[in-house]
Amino acid sequence: MAVKVRSEVAAIADDIIAIRRDIHKYPELGFDVHRTSELVAEHLKDLGFDVVTGIGKTGVVGDLKGNKGGPTIGLRADMDALPIQETGDIPYRSVNDGIMHACGHDGHTAMLLGAATVLEQFQEQLKGNIRFIFQPAEEGGGGARYMIEDGCLDTVDEIYGIHLWNYQKYGEVGVKDGPTMAAADEFAITIKGVGGHGATPQGTVDAVLVSAHLVTALQSIVSRNTNPLESTVVTVGQINGGHNFNVIADEVVLKGTARAYTEDNRQMIKRRMEEIINGIGRTFGADIEFVYIDGYPPTINNEIAYERLKFSAEKVVGNGCGLPYLSMGGEDFSYYAQKIPGCFFFVGSAPIDREIFTVPHHCSHFDIDENALLVGSSIFVQLIEDQLISSQ
Ligand SMILES: [Zn+2]
Ligand SMILES: [Zn+2]
Known part of the structure; x- marks a missing residue:
């Protein structure tokens, strides 16, 4: 089935794309999204919503209230x-x-503002x-986390979030129930040995040799401690150490990330890392410091929210929906989904003029197929129509 962008969304397509380009041109980092949140707040106020700013430091919340009671989505x-x-030339x-x-x-942000513009027209219903x-x-x-602490979920019954996804084509929607994105943890391992002359290894503790054993042994956690039907990742992404070709290194620092879909696997990885580090440290006589930092928890979709989302998304993209998409990436939507039923899903946005997978997220020439914005807005609008207008 071809994609069916909702007519109300198609009518404001130029506005949605213009908002996206405006935000793209003036990007802001982390909590310093002052211009962007002001733009959002103005848009929502113009629609007549109840707007709260400064929530979660620089977040914005806008309420569109019906007058018939009922749940809050x-x-x-x-x-x-x-x-x-x-680096892209746009x-x-x-x-x-x-x-x-x-x-x-x-x-x-543009997709959700677009959906807000359309849904305002449905307030009476x-x-x-x-x-x-x-x-x-x-x-x-x-x-x-800061948004939740400031009460953004108070009185909210269920929550939905989109990620545009350049690993999928326009017209595809990836969604599944249960684990969807992984816990994304971080670790640092500092190996302290005893340095010396490269030709006189006796009496030294070679931190490079210890690190080589450690990197190899850590890979056994995924291959030998994890149930093969569950996914985990242990990646050492950075090694720093040594002084010169003829010097035995006295210190090496390894940094990396661990990913898992369940809290049990997350704890298992942490425990096995500790055991391996202690064992290898003892074997070679090195002191090893281990720091493990918990990142975002896994994003777990609620079964009912998933069913609702899938039901509505299918009306927009037909059988392009429901590709059971999983990613070992992390996402802080997980905090919302820990508190209330939630569903996080992926809207295919790979640029049509380029090979799929050649414009990955977090690359300097990242761009999207902007038609995907209309798909995302349409799914939000369809979901609200199905849950809060045509239901019962
Ligand atoms: Zn993202
Ligand atoms: Zn990202």
Whole structure:
């Protein structure tokens, strides 16, 4: 089936794209999304919503209330960009040096504002309320946690969030129930040995040799401690150490990330890392410091919210919906989904003129197929129609 963009969304397509390009051109980092949140707040106020700013530091929440009671559905977008210098040659290229929307959050904000514009027209028919949630600091910083602390979920019954996804084509929607994105933890291992002359190893403790054993042994956690039917990742992404070719290194620092979909696997990885580090330290006589930092928890979709989302998304993209998409990436939508039933899903946005997978998220030439914005807005609108207008 061809994609069916809703007519109300198609009618404001130019506005949605213009908003996305405007935000793209003026990207902001972390909690410093002042311009973006002001733009969002103005848009929501113009629609006549009850708007609260400064929530979760620089977040914005807008309420569209029906007058028939009923549940409140939360729709969430993130607003922050990344510390990347944009290299793509586009007319709306970032003018903020070293900052770029390389993950699509500009699009998330534009899609949700587009949906807000359309849904305002349905206010009289709403058998419930809609809360539009715009948060800062998804790319590290855990903006969602601050939004929740400031009460953004109070009175909200369920929540939905989109990620534009360049690993899927236009017209595809990835959604599944249960685990959807992974816990994204971070670790640092500092190996302290005893340095010396490269030709006189006796009496030294070679931190490079210890690190080599450690990197190899850590890979056994995924291959030998994890149930093969569950996914985990242990990646050592950085090794720093040594002084010169003929010097035995006295210190090596390894940094990396661990990913898992369940709390049990997360704890198992942490425990096994400790055991392996202690064992190898003892074997070679090195002191090893281990720091493990919990990142975002896994994003777990609620079964009912998933069913509702899928039901509505299918009306927009037909059988392009329901590709059971999983990512070992992390996402702070997880904090919302820990509190109330939630569903996080992916809207295919790979640029049509380029090979799929050649414009990955977080790359300096990141861009999207802007038609995907209309798909995202349409799904939000369809979901509200199905849950708060045509239901019962
Ligand atoms: Zn990202
Ligand atoms: Zn993102």
